[in-house]
Amino acid sequence: xxxxxxxxxxxxxxxxxxxxxxxxxxxxxxxxxxxxxxxxxxxxxxxxxxxxxxxxxxxxxxxxxxxxxxxxxxxxxxxxxxxxxxxxxxxxxxxxxxxxxxxxxxxxxxxxxxxxxxxxxxxxxxxxxxxxxxxxxxxxxxxxxxxxxxxxxxxxxxxxxxxxxxxxxxxxxxxxxxxxxxxxxxxxxxxxxxxxxxxxxxxxxxxxxxxxxxxxxxxxxxxxxxxxxxxxxxxxxxxxxxxxxxxxxxxxxxxxxxxxxxxxxxxxxxxxxxxxxxxxxxxxxxxxxxxxxxxxxxxxxxxxxxxxxxxxxxxxxxxxxxxxxxxxxx
Amino acid sequence: xxxxxxxxxxxxxxxxxxxxxxxxxxxxxxxxxxxxxxxxxxxxxxxxxxxxxxxxxxxxxxxxxxxxxxxxxxxxxxxxxxxxxxxxxxxxxxxxxxxxxxxxxxxxxxxxxxxxxxxxxxxxxxxxxxxxxxxxxxxxxxxxxxxxxxxxxxxxxxxxxxxxxxxxxxxxxxxxxxxxxxxxxxxxxxxxxxxxxxxxxxxxxxxxxxxxxxxxxxxxxxxxxxxxxxxxxxxxxxxxxxxxxxxxxxxxxxxxxxxxxxxxxxxxxxxxxxxxxxxxxxxxxxxxxxxxxxx
Numbered sequence: 086x087x088x089x090x091x092x093x094x095x096x097x098x099x100x101x102x103x104x105x106x107x108x109x110x111x112x113x114x115x116x117x118x119x120x121x122x123x124x125x126x127x128x129x130x131x132x133x134x135x136x137x138x139x140x141x142x143x144x145x146x147x148x149x150x151x152x153x154x155x156x157x158x159x160x161x162x163x164x165x166x167x168x169x170x171x172x173x174x175x176x177x178x179x180x181x182x183x184x185x186x187x188x189x190x191x192x193x194x195x196x197x198x199x200x201x202x203x204x205x206x207x208x209x210x211x212x213x214x215x216x217x218x219x220x221x222x223x224x225x226x227x228x229x230x231x232x233x234x235x236x237x238x239x240x241x242x243x244x245x246x247x248x249x250x251x252x253x254x255x256x257x258x259x260x261x262x263x264x265x266x267x268x269x270x271x272x273x274x275x276x277x278x279x280x281x282x283x284x285x286x287x288x289x290x291x292x293x294x295x296x297x298x299x300x301x302x303x304x305x306x307x308x309x310x311x312x313x314x315x316x317x318x319x320x321x322x323x324x325x326x327x328x329x330x331x332x333x334x335x336x337x338x339x340x341x342x343x344x345x346x347x348x349x350x351x352x353x354x355x356x357x358x359x360x361x362x363x364x365x366x367x368x369x370x371x372x373x374x375x376x377x378x379x380x381x382x383x384x385x386x387x388x389x390x391x392x393x394x395x396x397x398x399x400x401x402x403x404x405x406x407x408x409x410x411x412x413x414x415x
Numbered sequence: 416x417x418x419x420x421x422x423x424x425x426x427x428x429x430x431x432x433x434x435x436x437x438x439x440x441x442x443x444x445x446x447x448x449x450x451x452x453x454x455x456x457x458x459x460x461x462x463x464x465x466x467x468x469x470x471x472x473x474x475x476x477x478x479x480x481x482x483x484x485x486x487x488x489x490x491x492x493x494x495x496x497x498x499x500x501x502x503x504x505x506x507x508x509x510x511x512x513x514x515x516x517x518x519x520x521x522x523x524x525x526x527x528x529x530x531x532x533x534x535x536x537x538x539x540x541x542x543x544x545x546x547x548x549x550x551x552x553x554x555x556x557x558x559x560x561x562x563x564x565x566x567x568x569x570x571x572x573x574x575x576x577x578x579x580x581x582x583x584x585x586x587x588x589x590x591x592x593x594x595x596x597x598x599x600x601x602x603x604x605x606x607x608x609x610x611x612x613x614x615x616x617x618x619x620x621x622x623x624x625x626x627x628x629x630x631x632x633x634x635x636x637x638x639x640x641x642x643x644x645x646x647x648x649x650x651x652x653x654x655x656x657x658x659x660x661x662x663x664x665x666x667x668x669x670x671x672x673x674x675x676x677x678x679x680x681x682x683x684x685x686x687x688x689x690x691x692x693x694x695x696x697x698x699x700x701x702x703x704x705x706x707x708x709x710x
Contacts, residue, residue, distance in 0.1 A: 141514055141517065188694050188697060188698065189697075191697055191698065191701050192697060192701050194513070195444065195448065195450040195513070195517065195657075196653060196657065196701075198450060198517065199450065199649045199650075199652070199653050200653060200693065200697060202646060202649060203646065203649060203650050203653070203690050203693050204690065204693075204694070206646050206686070206690065207686070207687055207690035207691075210686040210687055210690075211687060214684075214687075326642070326646070330521055330525060333518070333521060334521075334522065334525070337518060378533075379530070379533035379534040380529065380530045380533040380534070381533070382533055383529035383530065383532055383533040384529075385525050385526070385528070385529035386525075386526050386529035386530050386533060388525075389522045389523070389524075389525035389526035389529060390522070390526045392518075392521075392522035392525070392526075393505065393519055393522035393523055393526065396509075396515050396518045396519050396522065397505070397508060397509070397519065400512075400515060
């Protein structure tokens, strides 16, 4: 019975996601859903590091954000076509992944976390300084939408952007699944579980970690391109540590080391954050005393507290809980 | 010449601030292997504790100087309390699960920051400071505001205090031994958990004090203040060598000075210069300036 569910549910989810624009026609809703799909993809790339290679990176936003800026600058400032801008974003981000990975992976564990954090902060600061007048500092800039193909422009075409985001998620899911079952993927999981053992087998952990890190950077660049098109604007926030921390929370809530868990975590977190923000600004909390209302109007407080509880009491996240439930039923 | 003196004083003041935050981080990491992401939130809590206490006291017609002193004490108490709670309620449950310990502090840091924003609002609050802080001391032809000296003095005092605790007391002995080899200390029948709580409380008090002093220095407190200092404190800890108090002190000074000087001679490049320095140190000495060679 379980195997039936296993093969049946992805098909159902896929069909529902493809036809979702027929149910939610509003452009605003579709944009939120599309953003959810993009963050699901990003969570998958982060999980590649945390869940499959055992690398706790605090600098993942650097790759996503760099891609967003590269796409935005090439389209808006230099008037490039979408194809050339996307290519630039992919190549630049991936090369950056190799360089920063080569530096950060010289240390492991917690120092690695701190170094990635610092390197990403470098990117954040650089974007804020407005080098050459291309980033417009902390204010950011609007995307030159007329550089995009017509079928991605305008409110009526939001559904096309939604499907583009869905395609991104499918491609990312496919690539990470393939990568983690390949032979380097096996080595990554070996590194996660016991690095010394991999070294004893005569393999260089450094090389394999760098491959994983670079692949994650490459896949994040794809998410960055789609995100730029969906949002239509570029802000410094995409490079902030907050983005990385959010990805971490998404992956842990969904389930570290589970592809579907991470993707679901990314999607649900994004949509929940959006809905909670709307709820906080509505009249729902008005009657509550200030001492309770204060934190409740902050989605990050609720999601952060939930995150702490999950780490303490359900370390496997949602995917872990489902797995336990499956085992019990057998 | 006057520029150089002013930049040096400001850089050293910044170094004092970094040391307040980074020393706790470094000790906690050295002893327990925990990267405390909530440390920035401790700082924010300290800053707001000082703000609230000073507001109340000033309403009751206290003098600004005495209100400030009580505010600084309140920030230390608040920082120590929240750090103690973190250790006792969260970190201790996750013994030997290092990644999960980091994750819990990440979540806690996010939640505390958001809770403060929920109560006090996203915007920065203006912090009233004694007028004498705006006075300047004239050295040569450089005019240096007094608040720089306050930061330098506090940083220096903490360094001396920590050195005394570490070198002269039994607690310091246990902490030093624990950093060296925790399993051995436990095996000898010493309860290391007391040292765990102690470093958290000391580190939290220092971070809380850093919060109120940073508030005094920038004349305001905001929910995001902790996060901005935390990143530089991390850099200081890595450059100095984790778990090494002297290394943290040296790195604080190096980072503070480099940031000030590069910012002055090439506008706005200071933060990047610090990140580059970090990359350079990692490439040549991955264990940090004064860290042990074993990673």
